[in-house]
Amino acid sequence: MSSRKKNILKVIILGDSGVGKTSLMHRYVNDKYSQQYKATIGADFLTKEVNIDNDKVATMQVWDTAGQERFQSLGVAFYRGADCCVLVYDVTNTKSFQNIKSWRDEFLVHANVSTPETFPFVLLGNKIDADDSKKVVSNKAAQELAASLGNIPVFFTSAKTAINVDTAFQEIARSALQQNQNDADAFEDDFNDAINIQLDNDTNSCSC
């Protein structure tokens, strides 16, 4: 029924401006890093064929969003239909870490997901290649946050040096696929419900 959707995993990357969302996406999809990315306006889009657990093949559509708060009103257009949401902060920027929770809430408000409690999020602490002296967010704090957000997976990555990027996205793909299948099942339920409602309506109209 949703055969078309089954092959496509939609992933949204969120986080403050300048934490490295675009770099992460390009590192993962093209295995490249550049200092020359422009600030993302609206959202950028890349796709990659993924092989999950050497078993299932799918196309991952990655939406890399703009970090500036002003663009958040756009969320609806890009969040809808997402299978997994990646929250990124910069380990050298406390504010970006503090904002993670609000990015998550923002997403849940706009994405209109069916089961907010179980929707898959993945937390990434980026720029771990930076000097230790510059790092201001401890791994422990990140793990605590991840636990408080419903035990979501957390990875410490560097788009610049490619540390953990593939591993993280493997997990993202797995979560997205899981969510995708859950959604498909849910859709079937909805479909049955709809028929019931239809019948109810018929009864009502007869009674008029």
Place this chain on the structure above:
Amino acid sequence: MGVRSPTKDAGYSTRETKERESHSSSTTSLVTSLMKSWRISSSSSSSSAAARVDYSTQSLSGNPTTGTYSEIRHSASASSSHANSKRSLTHNDNASNSSLAKNSSEYGAYTLSRSSSADGNFDAMAKQQNSTARSASSTSNTFSPLRYTSPSGGQIESPRASLLRQKHNKHSHHNQQYYQHNNSSAISELSSTKKSSDKYFEDLDEDWSAVIDNYNMPIPMLTNGGNAHSARYSERHSHSQTRDAQRNSLSRTTTASSIGTTGASGSGSQGQSTQYPQLPNLNIAEALGVDKSQEEIDNEREVQELNSIMQRITKFDSILQGRHIINLQELRQLSWNGIPKPHRPIVWKLLIGYLPANTKRQESLLKRKRQEYCESLKHTFSDEHSRDIPTWHQIEIDIPRTNPHIPLYQFKSVHESLQRILYIWAIRHPASGYVQGINDLVTPFFQTFLTEYLPQSKIDSVEVTDPDTYLTKEQKTNLEADTFWCLTKFLEQITDNYIHGQPGILKQVKNLSQLVKRIDIDLYNHFEKEHVEFIQFAFRWMNCLLMREFQMDTVIRMWDTYLAETSPETTSSFSSSNALNMSNDTLMSPHTPISRKPATFSTPMGDQTSPASTASRSNLSANTAPQAVASPGGASSSDDTSKRVTHSSLNEFHVFVCAAFLIKWSDVLCDMDFQGIITFLQNPPTKDWTETDIEMLLSEAYIWQSLYKDATSHWLK
């Protein structure tokens, strides 16, 4: 023009109109040649070119008794035939090789005109024409949006034809008759037309003053414009009658002279004139060029191009230096087609309304504005001012990401300048604040104004030279000040794009989708089928005015036109800021838009931001055009049109540019799925675009705007 509304209605039912293909192809050619008349700057007077002008004038001519047609044809042929034929000679090979000219065998004339466009930009128009041609029932009095009055259809003037003529008149600087015969009257007409939209930027003025108020900055009153409204209103009424008279006489002049041209070029066209209008076809073009070697043709073309550049420079010189008061209207018309590099800085400052048209006041104004910027700097970077950390940080991380591929923007001094300009702008405009993308918009100004400080021979190296190597400290501050004020003026025109929720952009994206739905329904349906939403790709187009889609040099060329499209009204706020000195100037320069009102400190944003208020404003302007009713003949519709044309805002024109840009790729996109479409539009193949490509795009946008202007009020809310 009693038949106007029925024909207008019929014009929308294009798909029910059956038409001979040859007819539609020749009308397409006509539109193309019209487009080129905007695009090609000036005609050279070389004798061989002149011969060709005669020829294509002749072959372009339709039935001289059809007033509308010959007028259009006249203006098109007079201004573009030289370019047309020139290009047809040189680009024939390209055309036949071009996959875009795939219908060449079917459409002889069409292909010819297509050959001169470097690309298949007309695909959508052609598509529409073809579907028109293919579809069923024939009605002799119906109109395709792209078809002109058929000679057999009698004297009915298509509303679109008049629109086209209007638009053309507005922008073509080739209408020599227009200025020779109606010099003074044309000017007063234009200025009175302009005045009708005075109200439009009232709120922005208020915004400006409120910003000053908020920050207690030592800025003199820039707001004006309310008081004289009623006076101007009645003035406009008194103008209206004479204007109509003028317009009629103008029309007659143009028509008469166009017939004269036709007659002079020989009676050969008479045979054709009973048929559908024809354009010169490939064979004729070849016949003209047959005696010339390719080398000769190339040389000739080079000479012509040089001549035309020289002529343009001369024209700009004469506008800028000839008079005490610069004729901004003329300058706008000329600038629409591109500004020579040496003139660009000063012309941009004039177009945006930073420099006053009165040359005697320019120096003092510059001094004052630069002084103000200096004081702003001092104030902002003093201890008294507590820095807005998030804004500062956002700008700080965006500056290194601004034009990262251009060396100029890697220099530390440039980073510092841009940081100052953007930060001061942001804190003085709290309603919008700094929004990503504004860092892009500041750079064309910065880069263009930098060239002022370079010797002419080095203008082209502006992108690779560290400004610190040639700027004194004072010059750098002046440069920053000029950039700051021009950015401010520019963003005033598109404030809605950057305030909370970005309603201006959302509206533009919606308008774009509605426009594409009407221009290219196949593409629109394909997007729907693939679940592509316009906001997914067009948001950036609006937020950065397509700057991310093009290389910097083409962006700057594009801005010549965009700045020429900015509302003339904003030019008033500076020029009238010195209220006491103004009365003399006002009397002396009736063509300078002056708006005046006491300083307003009322709350600025609420009204201005709501789309509804914009709508009501345009309604108002439509309602305050009673002279359209009273005026005889075609003048009414054209008057009406010209006013709305004057009202067109930068945002609105930009939507048409985006539509032209999108439709350009229509064929490719229709073969793609969701992923393909989004990926393609994220990174369209424009790296090798030249100024010519941009000019073609702008001209197309112009055509679409002309064609759909009337209709937009119905569906663009």
